[in-house]
Amino acid sequence: xxxxxTEDEEKFLAAGIAGLQQNSFYMHRALDSNNLRDALKYSAxxxxxxxxxxxxxxxxxxxxxxxxxxxxxxxxxxxxxxRRGCSIIDLYELVQHAGNILPRLYxxxxxxxxxxxxxxxxxxxxxxxxxxxxxxxxxxxxGLFLRSYLSQVSKDxxxxxxxxxxxxxxxxxxxxxxxxxNFTEMNKLWVRMQHQVGKNLHVLSQIxxxxxxxxxxxVLPRVLEQVVNCKDELAQFYLMDCIIQVFPDEYHLxxxxxxxxxxPQLQPSVDIKxxxxxxxxxxxxxxxxxxxxxxxxxxxxxxxxxxxxxxxxIEAQPDMATAGVVTLYSSLLTFTLHVHPDRLDYxxxxxxxxxxxxxxxxxxxxxxxxxxxxxxLSAPLEKYNDIMTALKxxxxxxxxxxxxxxxxxxxxxxxIQSIMKNxxxxxxxDKVEALFELIKGLIKDSDAxxxxxxxxxxxxxxxxxxARLIQMLYNEDPExxxxxxxxxxxxxxxxxxxRLPFTVPPLMFSSLKLxxxxxxxxxxxxxxxxxxATSPKKIFQxxxxxxxxxxxxxxxxxxxxxxxxxxxxxxxxxxxxxAYEFFTQAYILYEEEISDSRAQVTxxxxxxxxxxxxxxxxxxxxxxxxxxxxxxxxxxLKKPDQCRAVYACSHLFWVDDHDxxxxxxxxxxxxxxxxxxxxxxxxxxxxARGNTGSVMLFIEILNKYLYFFEKGNPQVTVAAIQGLIExxxxxxxxxxxxxxxxxxxxxxxxxxxxQFQKQKGGTVGEKYEPIKV
Amino acid sequence: MVLVLALGDMHIPHRAPDIPAKFKSMLxxxxxxxxxxTGNLCIKEVHDYLKTLCPDLHITRGEYDxxxxxxxxxxxxxxxxxxxxxxxxxxxxxxxxxxxxxxxRQLDVDILVTGHTHQFTAYKHEGGVVINPGSATGAYxxxxxxxxxxxxxxxxxxxRVVVYVYELIDGEVxxxxxxxxxxxxxxxxx
Numbered sequence: 006x007x008x009x010x011t012e013d014e015e016k017f018l019a020a021g022i023a024g025l026q027q028n029s030f031y032m033h034r035a036l037d038s039n040n041l042r043d044a045l046k047y048s049a050x051x052x053x054x055x056x057x058x059x060x061x062x063x064x065x066x067x068x069x070x071x072x073x074x075x076x077x078x079x080x081x082x083x084x085x086x087x088r089r090g091c092s093i094i095d096l097y098e099l100v101q102h103a104g105n106i107l108p109r110l111y112x113x114x115x116x117x118x119x120x121x122x123x124x125x126x127x128x129x130x131x132x133x134x135x136x137x138x139x140x141x142x143x144x145x146x147x148g149l150f151l152r153s154y155l156s157q158v159s160k161d162x163x164x165x166x167x168x169x170x171x172x173x174x175x176x177x178x179x180x181x182x183x184x185x186x187n188f189t190e191m192n193k194l195w196v197r198m199q200h201q202v203g204k205n206l207h208v209l210s211q212i213x214x215x216x217x218x219x220x221x222x223x224v225l226p227r228v229l230e231q232v233v234n235c236k237d238e239l240a241q242f243y244l245m246d247c248i249i250q251v252f253p254d255e256y257h258l259x260x261x262x263x264x265x266x267x268x269p270q271l272q273p274s275v276d277i278k279x280x281x282x283x284x285x286x287x288x289x290x291x292x293x294x295x296x297x298x299x300x301x302x303x304x305x306x307x308x309x310x311x312x313x314x315x316x317x318x319i320e321a322q323p324d325m326a327t328a329g330v331v332t333l334y335s336s337l338l339t340f341t342l343h344v345h346p347d348r349l350d351y352x353x354x355x356x357x358x359x360x361x362x363x364x365x366x367x368x369x370x371x372x373x374x375x376x377x378x379x380x381x382l383s384a385p386l387e388k389y390n391d392i393m394t395a396l397k398x399x400x401x402x403x404x405x406x407x408x409x410x411x412x413x414x415x416x417x418x419x420x421i422q423s424i425m426k427n428x429x430x431x432x433x434x435d436k437v438e439a440l441f442e443l444i445k446g447l448i449k450d451s452d453a454x455x456x457x458x459x460x461x462x463x464x465x466x467x468x469x470x471x472a473r474l475i476q477m478l479y480n481e482d483p484e485x486x487x488x489x490x491x492x493x494x495x496x497x498x499x500x501x502x503x504r505l506p507f508t509v510p511p512l513m514f515s516s517l518k519l520x521x522x523x524x525x526x527x528x529x530x531x532x533x534x535x536x537x538a539t540s541p542k543k544i545f546q547x548x549x550x551x552x553x554x555x556x557x558x559x560x561x562x563x564x565x566x567x568x569x570x571x572x573x574x575x576x577x578x579x580x581x582x583x584a585y586e587f588f589t590q591a592y593i594l595y596e597e598e599i600s601d602s603r604a605q606v607t608x609x610x611x612x613x614x615x616x617x618x619x620x621x622x623x624x625x626x627x628x629x630x631x632x633x634x635x636x637x638x639x640x641x642l643k644k645p646d647q648c649r650a651v652y653a654c655s656h657l658f659w660v661d662d663h664d665x666x667x668x669x670x671x672x673x674x675x676x677x678x679x680x681x682x683x684x685x686x687x688x689x690x691x692x693a694r695g696n697t698g699s700v701m702l703f704i705e706i707l708n709k710y711l712y713f714f715e716k717g718n719p720q721v722t723v724a725a726i727q728g729l730i731e732x733x734x735x736x737x738x739x740x741x742x743x744x745x746x747x748x749x750x751x752x753x754x755x756x757x758x759x760q761f762q763k764q765k766g767g768t769v770g771e772k773y774e775p776i777k778v
Numbered sequence: 779m780v781l782v783l784a785l786g787d788m789h790i791p792h793r794a795p796d797i798p799a800k801f802k803s804m805l806x807x808x809x810x811x812x813x814x815x816t817g818n819l820c821i822k823e824v825h826d827y828l829k830t831l832c833p834d835l836h837i838t839r840g841e842y843d844x845x846x847x848x849x850x851x852x853x854x855x856x857x858x859x860x861x862x863x864x865x866x867x868x869x870x871x872x873x874x875x876x877x878x879x880x881x882x883r884q885l886d887v888d889i890l891v892t893g894h895t896h897q898f899t900a901y902k903h904e905g906g907v908v909i910n911p912g913s914a915t916g917a918y919x920x921x922x923x924x925x926x927x928x929x930x931x932x933x934x935x936x937x938r939v940v941v942y943v944y945e946l947i948d949g950e951v952x953x954x955x956x957x958x959x960x961x962x963x964x965x966x967x968x
Contacts, residue, residue: 425795465821469791472791473790473796474795476793510792510793514789514792514793514917518918521923563842566841566842570920573921577920610868611867614867614871615920617870617872618871618872618921656871708884712877715876747886751886754884754886758879758883
């Protein structure tokens, strides 16, 4: 134990030195009279003093140095002996008779040194032997010093390039091997020794008598003195860490000045930032553990003390790696967030100091540093769970400026995830502006880096997260919401063709929701009204311009779908010209840019479905659009598709709720046209394959006949239905018919339906009565 | 007792950020035997999420779906019932029961599940049952105003199916149920 034992240690050291001196006196006498045996005996006894366990490394060292000096003289004697004819191998063997292992090994090393010089054996072999044998001493202190001795005496005898000991058998790699092995073993012992020293501190902390006052007045100053005086960087680092870990946090808080004051006195090569970071981490956790301790922090002015300490450390180490600097600020920020969660100005201060330090370095590209910056920026997000609070820190965006593009994207994703997780609503255009500035890595290509080689799936994920973000931007007030929409639009339009298909749809639907909201508020198109107020018309204008950006951009199907959505919304607002304009755009897209057959079929169905629901068009406009739609339908590539699209068009002439939109004749015309196409399809099949295809289309058309029959279309007569049923039966029974189980099933269910309707009785039953199945 | 989850029209991320948290906490993997999805997910992440709930996943194509390989219609048999699935934008007029009944006859199924209108409906008629599970996220629809998030859980047991509809109204999940019975296995009229 360091405290009580110091006095005893002095005594032991003195005793050790005395013993050593006495034995060396006798050893010298033996050397002078060439008495090898006695020399060995007394040297072994002298070396026995080094077997002690009672000394600290510090004191042991003093003993060791004296032994070292004596061993030098012994070595010279051995050399002379060999010159006089004594066999070195015999000598090597002789010293191994020493009783205890430690003296034996010191003697062996000494002889070994002479052995190598004699070149009677390869240096490599002797060194290997010695290094292995030293394993016999596992005690940290004794082992370390023994190996230190071995290094010393072997230093000039390593078979290095150009050295006289280099022979065929000995090479540089052997030398390296030897040193490495010795080093490895020394390291192990060193670590073990550190644990022992650290254990001392631990025991100290367990002593009940060590209260805060004793710690402050006695323990800490003494321990720090030792740490500073030992002047060994590894030890200092380890010991400072021990102090922090082993003593309670309240003690650290109350002695912050003293503790921080010691740091500048440590060796310059000590990893101060890690020590400081660990201290701050401990204190952060302490603060987080209970709210009651927080006033203590304020009382000792922990924040300013730590801030200053960090400042000084960074100043004193101008070569500190960026990653290290950021780690320090990151720890300080975490500390601040825990201890002073309401002091945004403190947090901002920390970020500001970091910015100041990073300025002038341009974009940070070092991976470790960027990782730390992300950690730094994530801390406020996690603490406040609200990006808006984080954005109040004026230096937050400034720190983000230092990130290179890939890391900016990483951070942007972190921010978006935080928003999604906390369902944060971003509610003003200013906040949206600030947010989109922050995440600009995701929004657009940067000018600095050329086309990002981003994996397609990753890119999609990125853009989809931006799309999700757009859903979170909302304000109930239509004026503000419109501003938000305009702001978002401004930003996403800088995204380029690759991004627009992802970002435009969510913006569009947010806008349509706003239109609906305005509808609900009963905003009429007031011709004398304030033109600057947000109105559906204004929004549609914006949307019109926005959708245009998609059409040139390899997303014509999407553009078409969006046009139709807008048309329907305009329909609900009674804005006929606007709706017509959107339809025109949709049709142009269809004609000019959608050439894939499957896409055409889908597009046609959407067009027909939308048009069927439009009630805002006057007769002329409706006719034009309907005519075009039926035209497109009839021109689809595959006959079955044509047939289905055309009979779908029949619904364009019959809208249930509007009596003036029920044109029975034109419905029938459509159905007959569909029938002709179905016939043509049959003939084609016959010509091309030798059998008529399935009657499925006919059955579908029959069902449509029944639909309009029930709705009361006078043009759809029983005779027509009957005729179609017979046609179907004939086709099915013909020689060239192909069997189609699904068509059979469909016919069966259709017939069943007719039966069911007949049995319903009443007007329906009467209607269906004449149909023979 | 076989549990079938029917849902669709999530429109993530075009019209909604995610499936409501209250729904997600109810939809636990391992409890459901089949999932039928009307379409318009729209992205792969939603597909993957559904897959974690139940490996037997059936999806039909909605017009906004990123994956264009989903089929236009699908039929499957669960217990004594034949089910048909279709997004519904192909059936004109949209949401019209008689036109949907025609599709039901064409597919020859007892239960037809379609979407597109984002409006929950469950109709029983001579041909069988037509169900629309609505939109699981309450996404904007040009057809329906004021959409509440909803989905359907069908409990199929021999000749009986109980349809539970879950709707998120003002932050609370409300449940309703409808019973359907098949009269016999051969005649699909319910």
